Amino acid sequence: xxxxxxxxxxxxxxxxxxxxxxxxxxxxxxxxxxxxxxxxxxxxxxxxxxxxxxxxxxxxxxxxxxxxxxxxxxxxxxxxxxxxxxxxxxxxxxxxxxxxxxxxxxxxxxxxxxxxxxxxx
Numbered sequence: 547x548x549x550x551x552x553x554x555x556x557x558x559x560x561x562x563x564x565x566x567x568x569x570x571x572x573x574x575x576x577x578x579x580x581x582x583x584x585x586x587x588x589x590x591x592x593x594x595x596x597x598x599x600x601x602x603x604x605x606x607x608x609x610x611x612x613x614x615x616x617x618x619x620x621x622x623x624x625x626x627x628x629x630x631x632x633x634x635x636x637x638x639x640x641x642x643x644x645x646x647x648x649x650x651x652x653x654x655x656x657x658x659x660x661x662x663x664x665x666x667x
Contacts, residue, residue: 549577549641553630553651557584557606564647565597572600579641580604581633581651583626585611605633627654634658643667 550571558564558580568578580602584591587608594601607629611622631654634644638658643665646655659666 547575547577548643549579550643550645551634551637551641552578552580553644553646553648553655554580555583555626555648555650557586558582558604567645568602569597569599572597572602578602581630582606583611584608585613585622623650626650630654631658635661638662638664 552564552568554561554564561582564580568580571578578600580595582604584606587606588610589608591606591608593604593606595604607626609622609625609629611619611626615622627650630651634654635658641664644655644659645667646652655666658664
């Protein structure tokens, strides 16, 4: 079974584009994990969310920040980048492809996909 990681810089609660792609991947018998940034929390959490065609694990990194904070959120953005970069390296044997939805998730995804020859969308 192929496994895909979706990266998003919001908490995905709800996020229709991410949910639609996750559900389509599940419909095609792919395993889905979603990495998300929860700016309103300080703790990380893992939840399993049900979609019409199956379930996917969502890993939310709790790193406080405000949307559109520019320079005030720079350190939070760097922490989030580091968290997804570390997660992707640590779990590199648990996925086959990476789908980055945002520019700030694309940087870490691009580096890791080249390091470990993973497919990148």
